[in-house]
Amino acid sequence: MNMADQDKELDHLFTQARATRDAFPDDLAVRIETDAEAVRLERLAMAPRRTRRQRLRVIGGWQGLGGLVAASAAGVWIGFSAPAFLPDPVEYLVSQETTYLMADLNLDNEYLEDAE
Amino acid sequence: MEDLTSQPDMAHGSVSAMPEPSDEALLGRFADGDPTAARVLTDRLGPRCYSVALRMLGNRAEAEDVTQEAMMRLWKMAPDWVSGQAQISTWLYRVTLNLCIDLRRRKQPDTLENAPEPEDGAASAIDRMQDASRRDALQDALDQLPNRQRQAIVLRHIEELSNPEIAGIMDISVEAVESLTARGKRSLTAILAGRRDELGYEHG
Numbered sequence: 001m002n003m004a005d006q007d008k009e010l011d012h013l014f015t016q017a018r019a020t021r022d023a024f025p026d027d028l029a030v031r032i033e034t035d036a037e038a039v040r041l042e043r044l045a046m047a048p049r050r051t052r053r054q055r056l057r058v059i060g061g062w063q064g065l066g067g068l069v070a071a072s073a074a075g076v077w078i079g080f081s082a083p084a085f086l087p088d089p090v091e092y093l094v095s096q097e098t099t100y101l102m103a104d105l106n107l108d109n110e111y112l113e114d115a116e
Numbered sequence: 117m118e119d120l121t122s123q124p125d126m127a128h129g130s131v132s133a134m135p136e137p138s139d140e141a142l143l144g145r146f147a148d149g150d151p152t153a154a155r156v157l158t159d160r161l162g163p164r165c166y167s168v169a170l171r172m173l174g175n176r177a178e179a180e181d182v183t184q185e186a187m188m189r190l191w192k193m194a195p196d197w198v199s200g201q202a203q204i205s206t207w208l209y210r211v212t213l214n215l216c217i218d219l220r221r222r223k224q225p226d227t228l229e230n231a232p233e234p235e236d237g238a239a240s241a242i243d244r245m246q247d248a249s250r251r252d253a254l255q256d257a258l259d260q261l262p263n264r265q266r267q268a269i270v271l272r273h274i275e276e277l278s279n280p281e282i283a284g285i286m287d288i289s290v291e292a293v294e295s296l297t298a299r300g301k302r303s304l305t306a307i308l309a310g311r312r313d314e315l316g317y318e319h320g
Contacts, residue, residue, distance in 0.1 A: 006305045013254040013308075014273040022170055024163040028180045032162055032187045036146070036154030039191040044149055053147055053195045061199075 139204040140197070147194040154191065161205060162187060164275065165212045171270045172216040174255050182219060186212045202284070209285045213267050220263075257307040265300035272297045 059065055078086070137145070139157065146153040165186050169179035189211055190204070197204070258266050264286070271282045272293070279297075283290045 006309065007301075009308065010301060010305055017171070017252070017254050017274055018276070021167055022176070024166055025176075025180060028166065028183060029158055029162060031180075031184050032158045033154055035184065035188050036158070036191045037151070039188070039194075040146065040149060040151065040154070043147075043195070053144070053197070 140199060143190070143194050143197055143204055144199075146191070147197070157190070158187065161190070161208055164205065165208060168209060168212050168270055168275060169216055171255070171258060171274050172213065172266060173219065174259050178219060182212060182215045185215055203281075206281065206284050209271070210287075213285070217263055253308060253311060254304075256311065257304045260307050261300055261303055265296050265303060268293055268296035269300040269304065 056062065056065060059068060137156075139160065142153045142157050142160075146157065162183060165183040166179055169182040169186075170176060173179050173182065186208055190208055258269065261269065267286060268282060271277045271285060272279070277285075279290045279293045282293045286293065288296075
């Protein structure tokens with residue numbers, strides 16, 4: 001048998017193998033579906049905790065998460081290093097010198113006058 | 117060539133004009149608790165797993181166990197599947213092939229071609245495996261190929277996947293797939309020729 005005949009024989013065996021493929025056993029399908037149902041129920045039984053996939057979906061997937069992280073980082077940065085045209089909130093908090101007291105409102109006299 | 121990795125199994129499909137959901141969409145539905153998605157995925161992916169496992173192992177019971185385990189891994193990883201990272205069928209083929217190799221290693225620490233011949237009359241697992249596949253000359257020959265060649269041959273010539281798909285499954289280059297399938301075919305031809313001579317001697 002020459003090389004071409006041998007190749008032809010091999011191709012014939014491949015064709016035959018594809019044509020006589022074993023049917024997928026019904027009981028195997030049942031076993032696989034039973035496994036799937038067990039996994040599904042177990043997952044549902046686990047706390048109302050969302051899966052990672054579900055949590056991601058709530059905020060718009062990976063793109064949403066990326067946007068959220070970028071926005072948060074920008075917020076923090078602006079908070080500590082505000083652009084010139086914005087008041088500096090850190091300075092406002094740290095160096096606030098004016099103290100307002102209730103007495104400064106000077107309401108008591110007016111109140112007494114009204115009462116009289 | 118028909119793309120078998122992402123299309124639904126039309127042999128089991130309906131005549132509905134609605135497009136079938138992708139494997140990934142179905143897995144997402146399963147992860148979200150849809151009780152019907154698993155059946156469709158099983159019908160679609162199970163037979164492919166089983167076909168590959170059967171040709172890799174040459175034993176129906178083992179192929180069934182490997183298929184069940186591979187599908188179990190699919191169910192478990194469903195919530196963590198990252199959309200677009202790969203084809204689900206590619207992932208599943210890879211898991212199936214790895215399980216087949218693990219099983220063969222557990223059964224036979226040495227490779228099949230180096231294993232000693234079982235003694236006459238011994239009803240060993242190898243005997244039973246060989247009995248089951250004796251009717252199939254191709255299976256006998258496949259059993260004698262090194263793992264990587266057998267994987268490439270089964271995926272290319274039994275499953276009829278494209279070389280790029282096989283490269284993705286085996287995590288090698290397309291050139292390496294071509295080389296493996298070429299060497300595998302040469303080895304099969306030599307094995308079959310030897311077997312023919314042997315049968316001729318036995319029956320001559």
